[in-house]
Amino acid sequence: MDVSVIIVNYNTKELLKNCLNSIYKQTKDIEFEVIVSDNGSVDGSIEMVNTSFPQVILIENNANLGFGTANNRGLKVAKGKYIFYLNSDTILLNNAIKYFFDYWENSTEKEKIGALGCNLVDENMKITHSYEKFPDCDKIIKNLVRANYGLMKEFFLQIFKNKKKQELIQKKNIEKKIGEVDYICGADLFLLNNDFALFDEKIFLYVEEVDLQYRLMKNEKKRLLIDGPLIIHLEGKASKKNKTQPFPTITNFSSRCNNISLVYYFRKNISRYKAFLVKVGILFLWLNPLVINFTKKSILDLIRR
Helix, strand or coil, X not given: CCEEEEEEECCCHHHHHHHHHHHHHHCCCCCEEXXXXXXXXXXXXXXXXXXXXXXXXXXXXXXXXXXXXXXXXXXXXXXXXXXXXXXXXXXXXXCHHHHHHHHHHHCXXXXXXXXEEECCECCCCCECCCEECCCCHHHXXXXXXXHHHHHHHHHHHHHHHCCCCCCCCXXXXXXXXXXXXXXXXXXXXXXXXXXXXXXXXXXXXXXXXXXXXXXXXXXXXXXXXXXXXXXXXXXXXXXXXXXXXXXXXXXXXXXXXXXXXXXXXXXXXXXXXXXXXXXXXXXXXXXXXXXXXXXXXXXXXXXXX
């Protein structure tokens, strides 16, 4: 077996169906299997896979185990030489899996490769989030200070001026990148089937691919974006967001999980002291009167990190 494609699913029936259709339509001239690790979906995803894609290896976890743990369940049964972690909100537009396989197999430095990815595109074929630098603890602490100041200022403005709530958003341009990066977005992550492909199961959601590739970096394994594979990533469609929340960049479920995971990542890989400072900054942010009704359920999880 050349490649095992592993997809974690949690109530994304239609997205998953489109993703699976694209895999079987586009993938040619390579021996592959598809493994769906389902985290207790109740939207008919399991029935859809069993009916429409009987060739898929379906793992029913019967509970939301988190992204990394669910991927590890798929890894346990994977027979491929390579593992391709793929989000359910992706669509392959060409023979992407073969591109990844051929690049690794034909590389003169294959022993130095740790992971491959590509420049993902959105529905409009514009490059979207595909890679990033490893999180900078000092920079995050400074940003938390600014965010706390901004949220406190907003709180007092609303009290005295009845000002409408504003979102705290920082936008940045995304440029195409070919070659070595710090880490590849977990939506498309191509690795050898070995211990380096295991996720840390203490991370429930987000930052798990950062932690995995930080381990690759420490073992002098390169993380490369390559030309050739063409994949749409409907970023964020696989996770439901409550648009009625104030300051969604702070209060939504995805953001809260990301912050909790970041604290663990820093404590594990960087510095316990700096992880503590990040935790304190997040706690002050979450305890703000404007957002505490949306964050209080996550505060205990953060404290435990």
